[in-house]
Amino acid sequence: MAEAHQAVAFQFTITPEGIDLQLSYQALNQIYLSGVRSWKKRVSRMRNRVIKGVYPASPSSWLFVVIAILATMYMRSDPSMGLITKIQQHLPLRYTNTHNTEDTTTMVSVLVFSTLLWLSLILALRFCLKLLLSYHQWMFEQHGRVSNVTKVWVTLLRLLSSRKPLLYSYQTSLPHLPVPAIRDTLSRYLQSVRPLLTDPEFKRMTKLANHFEANLGNRLQRYLRLKALWATNYVSDWWEEYIYLRSRCPLMVNSNYYGMDFLYVTPTPVQAARAGNTITALLLYRRKVNREELKPVRSHSTVIPLCAAQCERMFNTTRTPGVETDVLQHWQDSEFVVVYHKGRYFRLWVYRAGRLLSPREIEHQMQRILDDPSPPKPGEDKLGALTAGDRIPWAQMRKQYFSSGINKRSLDAIERAAFFVTLDEEEQGMRGEDPAGNLDRYAKSLLHGKCYDRWFDKSFSIVIYKNGKSGLNAEHSWADAPTVAHLWEYTLATDAFQLGYTEDGHCKGEVDRSLPQPQRLVWDIPSEVQAQVCSSLAVAQALADDVDCHVFPFRDFGKGRIKKLRISPDAYIQIGLQLAYYRDRGGFCLTYEASMTRLFREGRTETVRSCSNESTAFVKALEDGEVLINSLIQRLFRLASERHQNLYRMAMTGAGIDRHLFCLYVVSKYLGVESPFLKEVLSEPWRLSTSQTPVQQMELFDLKNHPDFISLGGGFGPVADDGYGVSYIIVGEDMINFHVSSKYSCSDTDSHRFGAQISKALQDIMTLLSADTKTSLSSKGAAQPQAKKLL
Template identity: 90%
Template sequence: MAEAHQAVAFQFTITPEGIDLQLSYQALNQIYLSGVRSWKKRVSRMRNRVIKGVYPASPSSWLFVVIAILATMYMRSDPSMGLITKIQQHLPLRYTNTHNTEDTTALVSLSNTLLWLSLILALRFCLKLLLSYHQWMFEQHGRVSNVTKVWVVSRFSTFRKPLLYSYQTSLPHLPVPAIRDTLSRYLQSVRPLLTDPEFKRMTKLANHFEANLGNRLQRYLRLKALWATNYVSDWWEEYIYLRSRCPLMVNSNYYGMVTSFSLNCSLENCAKSFAILSLSSRRAKLRIKNLSNISPLFLLCTVIPLCAAQCERMFNTTRTPGVETDVLQHWQDSEFVVVYHKGRYFRLWVYRAGRLLSPREIEHQMQRILDDPSPPKPGEDKLGALTAGDRIPWAQMRKQYFSSGINKRSLDAIERAAFFVTLDEEEQGMRGEDPAGNLDRYAKSLLHGKCYDRWFDKSFSIVIYKNGKSGLNAEHSWADAPTVAHLWEYTLATDAFQLGYTEDGHCKGEVDRSLPQPQRLVWDIPSEAQVCSSLAVAQALADDVDCHVFPFRDFGKGRIKKLRISPDAYIQIGLQLAYYRDRGGFCLTYEASMTRLFREGRTETVRSCSNESTAFVKALEDGEAEEQCRRLFRLASERHQNLYRMAMTGAGIDRHLFCLYVVSKYLGVESPFLKEVLSEPWRLSTSQTPVQQMELFDLKNHPDFISLGGGFGPVADDGYGVSYIIVGEDMINFHVSSKYSCSDTDSHRFGAQISKALQDIMTLLSADTKTSLSSKGAAQPQAKKLL
């Protein structure tokens, strides 16, 4: 009862002598420290808003401008060029003819503030113009134009060190492509997938759409682009994610793995592993909240900033279910996480007296949860299945049973937590007698677990296994995978290279033994029928997923780049070859590309199945001459790179057509063309997990400390989901998913086809290199004879 006594700030009794107050100074001290910490955060947020708001200038530049102008005025000159006189004419009479020094100083300060704000707007406009230049992306290596050279020099030579969100207001808006260009690119993308009569019919539909409804819809879209920050992102978030009524698990959420070797994989239990990962994540949160400690994300070193808007909802965010649409809820701050262990939920505070707990203290608290012998209450252990099933039953259940009382308080704790943690009783990883099978089971466990031991609504959940291995499961609507991967890289690097463990195997740091016990969340579940129903839906979905993860070690990006080929283009063409061999044809292929060069940008689709890639695959499979195959491969690679660049720079196809479709629905008109386009299945859905924080890893000496990436479920019932990460110079890790219920797909078979396709292409291209070298060697003796 000691904790309960300390929680009361004071007690009082009434006696004949009066009122006797019994103050608890420790509790009052905690209240004081909490208030101080709260005010510090407010001041820090206000400071960061000011710094971000005046970028690319600084707050101190205002004082410099004022002093400089005052100095020139005392030298009998008017640097404001009549601005002060204009201001005096609009002031009350007592200011107009005054020679008072204080009034003059006030007028000068006001005019200089206006001048300073004007300069900030001008600088911001210039910066936006610089960031709107994207031609650098389309220029060949070694053939950079003079315009691009001047642009690079301008970017490097301007402006002070930025914070995380400094560039937000200077990023260009996503442009709306011309409807004729989008339709032309669309027809080109589907040409290899359609027969001549089918292509003729689709061309007719597209032309009719452009001549009639298309231009009308385009006008509405351009109007939105003028008014909104991004004409795609809000509709994309709402209609693609939040309005979907199917389960989040497998269909939307994705997973991330740890490194192939990490310090936490040899631990005897998961308490220490969670302590390190939790502290690393909290430190990442502090870096994001305290903007002075983190820089923006860039392309080309520090030249091209990426939009950081997705980072805002990384922590303290949950997706709450609704009957028609879900809602993303984000809270300003949270000082605790929620932990699930053996069917029970615990609130674990990671702050005390305004300070972040040490790794050893978090380990101590985690061990208390592991040692807690209390059983789960009826219905509590499988409660998480509600987040794994269909959204409408969960919304109805939430409204009926979780809108008041203890259930609401416990649910609020989960939803307001910084993130969710699962202490899994199983052991997972990549080692043992069956490393390949273990890797597949590891992926499936991270993707769906037991269907009730994850909280799929949270922005992300960390999973810690009994043997210390870990991973995460992330909800998709609030952000895309690169944002979560950025956090995960930081967490793993902090684990491996900064925090670490003592010689006796414990986390570093001291323990305050007066820490209160983790708080057990209490539930009153009157009906378990809906929980069981949601679990049945989720279990059927999980059992149908066929996951296969494999490292491709024959070569990596190092050898590919020596051939002067984009590694991503090489892999994507390899996937086309693998799919053709697996299914005997081609399919509409989705490759995710970011549009974060623009404000609030998310993703665009690269339609990787092109005329050039299909021509190469057919030539190779038909046994045409190697020289011809190599030429076609080069053309396919260049075409893919161009498609990727166009998607990144706002000239994609699918987001534009999607928004036109949404406008048509608002207007209540039907478009046969748009309806057919948006109903086309993506039987091959692909994505690359980027390695972004190279400064955190010494890849040469520690190549095994990069994450093995992550994966997702198949988009189409008869298709494949393929995610890959380029690990160092000599390995590519693939995550393949499909459904057992489809007899035409097999993840392991497709994985084998991917490996063979990559090897065959390398054999083809290497033969050209060997021929060139041998011809050079033969030419050298000849030259000597001539001499």
């Protein structure tokens, strides 16, 4: 009760002598300082709105325009061509006939005209910037062969972007995602499935596509073009709603993904200390997001900005369940995190008197939680399983039992928290006598844990293990992996290189011993909820037990050696995955590679269909035992690589296949019409789902002096029951880390076997491309026609 009394700012009692008023100055001081912090943030947001609202100009440029107009007026010249006089005639002060009034009206007229001219110039600059950002031909030019048009474009873009931008400065200048022509999309689709279909199957699919284009397709396309004119992005809202929020299956494994700690290094073995630095680094990142101090992420040699809209819902965000659809709830700010440990939930305030607690103070609070001996209340320890199971039962339980009273207050604390933290009782990482097996267990732990010790609805949850290892589990609907990867890179670098630890592994800084204890969240879990918790846990546990994870670092070579061959590292890996899958399953499959569309406003992802005519021709030539000279097979590989790069570029520039077809399908559902073609296309399984985790902030890591600080990247569960999920991260010049997932219930898949096939495929391709081809140089001229014939 002592903490409750301290929280009261004032008390009063009525006595015969009157009212006895008692004030708690300490509590009032806390309220005052919190209010000051809140107003500072409001002022900062207002200032940022002005700065980004006038970008690429600056607020001070208004004064320059005013001075310039006044100077020309002083020289007896009217730059407004009579507009200033017209403005002066409509001012109320013009009816007072005094000399001072005339000077005042002239000055006001000049200010009004200057402001209008300034705003017009801003709109013109922004329009020019938008036109420049709509140019994407640079992406299709060969490396080292830049056209004069692109050179001029880069110069103009740098000129307009010379001012230091805020995080969201480019948002209104980014172009809208274009709607491809329906004929082009259907043509590209048929080309993508050609290597997967027999001649009769392809003929039937071509007939379906042609019938769709001639009848229903153009009608749906008109609606889609109308939406593209009206909406900021014609894909993103439907993608978020129908792919993520309307899904009723568990988020765990099916949707959420994970990120890992350093591969070789654990900065400290002290669990509470690692939590202190990690939480501090995350909150420092949130401060940069709120103040828009983060540099906009850019592409192509730090010239082209990418959309930053996904950063807005990074913190203080929860996906709340519904019977038909979930809802993403975002709060403007939160001064606490929620911590889970041994079945108990704690609210930890990370601000006091308007200041962020030091890492040492957060460590101190974490240690208090670790030392707390109190047991969990009935039904509390496995309550998180509700977020791991099916969505409908969780929505029903939430509405019936968590909409009022202490349960609502405790649930609100979790959902409004900046993020969720789990102090795990296990030890993880590449350690002991079985480092490879431990990496696999580490991945499974981050992907699903015990199915109840994570809060899978939060935008992301941080896991701190007993031995100091860390990781995260992220919900997918609010953003894609590159956004979370950017956050995690900053967190790891800040933790290890900026905040650091003392020699005995503790956080740096001093501790205010008067900090209040972390608040234990209180629950009243009735038997009906406990029964549903058990049911949800059973569903989640069966899902978790079925996941086969395999994580391995590929150390034979990396992007350095691949680039020396003048080949895209991503194309090299994707073709290697095609070869590995062919060897593993004896055929080819529809392959998904995630590509971003953040060159456009509110862009998210597009699919690169990596299984192409060119890649299958290369694999067959290499595997079918035909006696072919090395130069011919190398030529087939280079054709496949060029084709893959072109597919990736088209996806990035809005000329992809799958998002367009998906939106056409949504329109057909709204209109209540059936399309056999769209129904079949959208039901095709992605048996090989792949994604590259980009390394975006290498300047934060000094790999030259600290080569052990290599990130493992992250991974996700398999998309198809009989397929593989493959995530990879290209780290430095000499390593590629892979995360492979599949399901034990499918006898045709095995993550470890496929991982071995990936390693062998990459090695075999390198051996082929590095082979001495001098003896076959004379046949180089004949190689290209033969290669095209094989396609």
